[in-house]
Amino acid sequence: MSNLQWFLVIFGWFSVLVFAVGVAYKAIKFSTMPQNLRWEVYPVPHEEREKRHYGGSYMEEIDWAKKPLHTSLAGEIAEMGSEIFFLKRVREYNPFGLWPFSMAMHWGMYLLFTWIFLLLVEVILKVSAISPITNIVGIVAFISGAFGCLTLILKRATNSELSLYTAPVDYFNLLFMLSIFGTGILSWITDSSLINSRKYVEGIIFFNLSDVPPIVILNFLLFELFLIYMPFTKLLHYVAKYFNFHQSLWDDAFKDKGSPKDKRNLEQVGYKFFWAGPHSLPNKTWLENAQDLVLEEKKK
Amino acid sequence: MNKTMINFKDIARLTDEPLVTLRVEDLMKLPYLDEEPPIEPPKPKWLETYDFSLDGHTPFDVFPTPKTNEEKEKFVFGFLSGLEKLFNPQANWTFLKIFKLTMDYCVKCQTCSESCHVYLASGRQEIYRPTYRSEILRRLYKRYFTPSGKLLKSFVGADVELNYKTVRRLLELAYRCNVCRRCALYCPIGVDNALITREIRKLFSQELGIAPLELLKKGTRQHLKVGSSTGMPPTAFTAQYIEFIEDEIAERTGRKIKIPVDKKGADIYLIHNAGEFIAWPDNPAAFAILFDAAGINYTLSSEPLGYDGVNYGLWFDDIEATRIGLKHLMIAKELGVKKIVVGECGHAHKAMCVILDRVLPGDFALPQIPRESCLPLFWDIVKRGRIKLDPSRNNFHVTLHDSCNVARLMGIVMPQRNVVKAVCAKPLREMTPNGTMNYCCGGGSGFAIMNSLNFPQCRKKLSERMKVKQVLEVFKDVLDPKEKKYVTAACSNCKGALRDAIGHYGLWEKYNILYGGLVELIVNAMADIPPFLKWEFEE
Numbered sequence: 001m002s003n004l005q006w007f008l009v010i011f012g013w014f015s016v017l018v019f020a021v022g023v024a025y026k027a028i029k030f031s032t033m034p035q036n037l038r039w040e041v042y043p044v045p046h047e048e049r050e051k052r053h054y055g056g057s058y059m060e061e062i063d064w065a066k067k068p069l070h071t072s073l074a075g076e077i078a079e080m081g082s083e084i085f086f087l088k089r090v091r092e093y094n095p096f097g098l099w100p101f102s103m104a105m106h107w108g109m110y111l112l113f114t115w116i117f118l119l120l121v122e123v124i125l126k127v128s129a130i131s132p133i134t135n136i137v138g139i140v141a142f143i144s145g146a147f148g149c150l151t152l153i154l155k156r157a158t159n160s161e162l163s164l165y166t167a168p169v170d171y172f173n174l175l176f177m178l179s180i181f182g183t184g185i186l187s188w189i190t191d192s193s194l195i196n197s198r199k200y201v202e203g204i205i206f207f208n209l210s211d212v213p214p215i216v217i218l219n220f221l222l223f224e225l226f227l228i229y230m231p232f233t234k235l236l237h238y239v240a241k242y243f244n245f246h247q248s249l250w251d252d253a254f255k256d257k258g259s260p261k262d263k264r265n266l267e268q269v270g271y272k273f274f275w276a277g278p279h280s281l282p283n284k285t286w287l288e289n290a291q292d293l294v295l296e297e298k299k300k
Numbered sequence: 301m302n303k304t305m306i307n308f309k310d311i312a313r314l315t316d317e318p319l320v321t322l323r324v325e326d327l328m329k330l331p332y333l334d335e336e337p338p339i340e341p342p343k344p345k346w347l348e349t350y351d352f353s354l355d356g357h358t359p360f361d362v363f364p365t366p367k368t369n370e371e372k373e374k375f376v377f378g379f380l381s382g383l384e385k386l387f388n389p390q391a392n393w394t395f396l397k398i399f400k401l402t403m404d405y406c407v408k409c410q411t412c413s414e415s416c417h418v419y420l421a422s423g424r425q426e427i428y429r430p431t432y433r434s435e436i437l438r439r440l441y442k443r444y445f446t447p448s449g450k451l452l453k454s455f456v457g458a459d460v461e462l463n464y465k466t467v468r469r470l471l472e473l474a475y476r477c478n479v480c481r482r483c484a485l486y487c488p489i490g491v492d493n494a495l496i497t498r499e500i501r502k503l504f505s506q507e508l509g510i511a512p513l514e515l516l517k518k519g520t521r522q523h524l525k526v527g528s529s530t531g532m533p534p535t536a537f538t539a540q541y542i543e544f545i546e547d548e549i550a551e552r553t554g555r556k557i558k559i560p561v562d563k564k565g566a567d568i569y570l571i572h573n574a575g576e577f578i579a580w581p582d583n584p585a586a587f588a589i590l591f592d593a594a595g596i597n598y599t600l601s602s603e604p605l606g607y608d609g610v611n612y613g614l615w616f617d618d619i620e621a622t623r624i625g626l627k628h629l630m631i632a633k634e635l636g637v638k639k640i641v642v643g644e645c646g647h648a649h650k651a652m653c654v655i656l657d658r659v660l661p662g663d664f665a666l667p668q669i670p671r672e673s674c675l676p677l678f679w680d681i682v683k684r685g686r687i688k689l690d691p692s693r694n695n696f697h698v699t700l701h702d703s704c705n706v707a708r709l710m711g712i713v714m715p716q717r718n719v720v721k722a723v724c725a726k727p728l729r730e731m732t733p734n735g736t737m738n739y740c741c742g743g744g745s746g747f748a749i750m751n752s753l754n755f756p757q758c759r760k761k762l763s764e765r766m767k768v769k770q771v772l773e774v775f776k777d778v779l780d781p782k783e784k785k786y787v788t789a790a791c792s793n794c795k796g797a798l799r800d801a802i803g804h805y806g807l808w809e810k811y812n813i814l815y816g817g818l819v820e821l822i823v824n825a826m827a828d829i830p831p832f833l834k835w836e837f838e839e
Contacts, residue, residue: 030401034393037658039495041484042711042736055736057711059653062680063639065670089488094411102409164307164426165408165435167457237489240405244490248398252711257662265658273619274391275506276381279521280619286393290622290660 012204015224022231045079046071101151108145142184149178183219312461354472359755372464382507402491412483417766474500478744501616519612520620527604563599569637573645573792574608586823611651639670646703646791679715690827696784703791723825743797764801781812808837
């Protein structure tokens with residue numbers, strides 16, 4: 001292999017490594033943030049079926065603290081699934097009609113990753129029988145993603161209410177994704193069987209990259225750069241979304257004395273109170289502040 | 301409709317001219333009302349002292365415009381210091397995760413826009429969009445505290461200039477949102493722009509001691525010092541208000557009921573919003589009649605704070621919320637009750653039953669001191685037939701306003717509906733939308749009690765407007781004043797806002813629309829006492 005080919009192989013592995021470590025690092029960082037106060041909003045989809053339907057909770061019952069909590073994992077999965085796969089809230093509520101374009105972009109991305117996965121299956125397990133499916137997935141990903149990105153850019157650029165909130169970096173992100181899908185389309189146009197894409201993936205996996213057209217190299221190079229870039233931008237919102245829903249909007253579990261939640265809580269009420277307002281005692285802990293019944297405001 | 305074009309740089313405009321001037325003709329149209337009072341400009345004498353540069357309104361009589369540049373710089377510096385603390389895991393452990401994820405991962409799709417009653421009521425003026433204030437804060441944070449913002453500046457949107465006007469307008473913006481959190485239900489990513497509002501309020505309160513008079517100085521501070529945010533001392537509670545209510549009950553029902561106060565070992569410690577004793581004494585009176593008839597073993601408390609279940613800290617200040625909540629729970633422990641039941645006060649529900657769960661050690665956890673809403677208890681009393689009911693007593697049209705704190709933020713939706721259906725003669729008229737998707741009354745997060753300067757006008761015209769529209773629409777086929785109509789709301793702040801809106805828009809005079817609590821409806825339907833409800837409106 002030439003120096004360039006070695007670079008491409010190493011860069012391919014490096015990008016996957018950075019992506020995996022980056023996503024894991026962010027997820028760990030989110031999960032180790034302090035335990036927030038309960039801040040749920042109803043409907044909470046893990047409630048019992050009937051309550052879930054109208055947004056009810058266990059607090060509609062008398063003596064609920066003495067009763068076991070019933071939760072439905074299926075309810076949460078269904079709600080999360082409808083959001084991930086169908087962008088339910090965007091469809092129902094977005095006033096700018098972003099839903100079809102956002103769906104196209106998101107599904108382009110889902111299918112792009114699926115395509116890469118199928119290519120890996122093909123080259124590692126030597127399963128050429130799925131090649132037609134792999135190709136269809138890839139082609140649909142490119143077209144759908146490119147259409148979604150392009151229309152979202154146009155929407156954001158031409159609608160004054162959206163453009164106000166769209167920073168240059170937001171356009172850059174969409175253009176970046178468009179470049180991946182666009183070069184994918186060009187790869188397909190120049191190689192309808194996408195055989196060169198297979199060769200590229202095979203070369204990366206087995207450290208034996210053969211000559212492939214520049215457009216294929218560019219397509220994968222852009223994708224690999226995207227893998228490195230994504231975990232450190234708001235494109236990682238799919239991970240944040242999990243924590244937003246599961247540890248905030250749907251987190252309705254009350255703590256019991258001595259429970260892990262309580263232990264974590266105890267640690268947190270022992271933090272120093274840093275705030276400088278006249279009704280705070282900055283050299284004392286949170287709990288000491290809460291217990292302060294002298295109530296004499298310190299003079300500034 | 302005239303929509304003022306605004307961008308983020310305008311927030312720093314060095315002028316006293318408001319970014320937006322509200323005019324009735326630009327606001328969301330109200331059906332079935334031909335006219336309404338105009339929007340008056342601020343009084344000239346106020347302009348010399350206070351800042352009206354957001355939209356010509358302010359509640360901040362406690363914060364006159366600083367006279368010197370040094371004072372202004374100190375204010376800006378304090379803001380920056382507080383902003384940094386909002387992102388500090390120890391200083392802001394209570395909400396850091398939700399706050400940070402909202403700040404970092406909002407994709408600005410504006411899906412939440414149409415959820416907001418204030419934004420819609422304003423005629424979709426940009427400054428009231430749920431994401432506008434969040435974006436200002438985000439851009440400031442990026443510019444001053446993130447490497448990408450410092451390096452790439454406007455490329456990443458870190459382009460809002462920081463000056464006195466920016467911070468002052470942001471303070472004002474934090475009080476143009478009811479923190480009803482309807483927008484959180486709309487967000488595909490689960491970010492919470494209403495929380496950003498609350499965090500901005502918290503920054504100003506906890507770092508600079510700045511909050512509207514009625515929330516901090518005459519709110520939580522007064523509550524902790526005197527015993528009630530109303531200013532009612534413990535002596536007046538028992539010697540004046542409880543005795544008055546007992547006399548009223550005797551006079552109107554013929555029943556001599558001794559309201560239990562400080563009764564150790566009772567099953568239930570009932571805690572009201574003390575504003576009820578002053579503004580709507582029929583509400584605690586109805587509780588006393590109902591609980592007496594149903595044989596509920598309960599008590600009130602005359603301890604300082606024990607007779608006032610409000611917790612204004614919920615709206616703007618974590619530590620004040622915790623202080624008040626802790627005192628409530630300590631009183632319950634001293635009384636030795638089995639549980640606390642919260643009266644008809646939405647935010648007290650939320651503070652007591654939800655928020656306090658994770659700000660205090662395990663001795664105060666919910667299973668140790670159970671806290672519940674009064675609404676399931678009402679339904680239990682009605683369902684079990686513990687009182688004799690005559691629904692024909694409530695032979696008028698009834699709609700139900702859901703308190704956001706009770707419905708959307710606690711999931712208590714059906715008990716109150718079941719009660720209305722059981723005690724009223726006519727079918728319940730549901731507003732659109734209702735339940736967890738309801739619109740705020742417009743009084744949420746303190747608005748109902750904030751009456752300084754010209755803020756009430758802002759409240760009436762913007763935040764209460766959507767509820768007025770809903771009420772008119774739900775009664776559209778029976779608007780004839782010969783038909784009695786009742787809006788029931790099991791929340792003091794909601795009732796305050798309804799009183800305000802009904803008075804301002806003339807719904808009582810024009811359409812015979814009255815408002816009131818839920819327990820009053822139940823007691824009005826009690827067959828073995830005279831009708832309880834007074835069909836009269838007082839502003």
